[in-house]
Amino acid sequence: MIKAVNTIRLKKGTGDEVAEKFNQAKSVHTFDGFVLMEVLIKENTEEFDEIQVCTTWEDHASFEAWRESRATRKAHEAQNNPKDDKAESPILGAELTTYEVHVQHHPAK
Numbered sequence: 001m002i003k004a005v006n007t008i009r010l011k012k013g014t015g016d017e018v019a020e021k022f023n024q025a026k027s028v029h030t031f032d033g034f035v036l037m038e039v040l041i042k043e044n045t046e047e048f049d050e051i052q053v054c055t056t057w058e059d060h061a062s063f064e065a066w067r068e069s070r071a072t073r074k075a076h077e078a079q080n081n082p083k084d085d086k087a088e089s090p091i092l093g094a095e096l097t098t099y100e101v102h103v104q105h106h107p108a109k
Contacts, residue, residue, distance in 0.1 A: 001035065001101040004063055006053040006094060014090035015041050015049030028055060031069075033062020048092055056101065063098070 010018055022039045029037065035056040042050040057063040 002057050002060055002063060003099045003101055004055045004057065005097050005099065007097070008051050008053065008094045009092040010049040010051065011090045011092060012045075012048050015045075015051055018049075018090055019051050022053065028066060031062065031066045033058040034066070060098075 008018070019039050019041050022037070025037075028034060035058060036054075037056075038052075038054045040052040040054065042052070055063070057066075
């Protein structure tokens with residue numbers, strides 16, 4: 001199992017608004033191998049807001065299939081809707097990191 005963590009730095013004051021966009025499940029939850037999504041909002045930041053979008057997958061192949069599907073869709077959207085939203089985007093930067101899930105503990109019953 002793997003966990004993919006997309007750490008997104010945002011303009012100060014926009015973290016809650018951006019995180020809310022993840023409240024409604026989109027297509028990621030329909031992909032084979034998808035296990036779980038969590039959106040974390042970093043507390044007590046001073047210069048910028050930060051969220052982490054964490055997805056857990058059964059394996060690397062499932063995660064990569066989703067990424068390839070998403071990249072293809074975004075490329076088609078960009079061709080069909082060319083516009084320059086960079087100046088309006090709250091995103092300052094992002095970094096994707098993947099981890100092997102080595103151990104999980106669940107509550108005792």
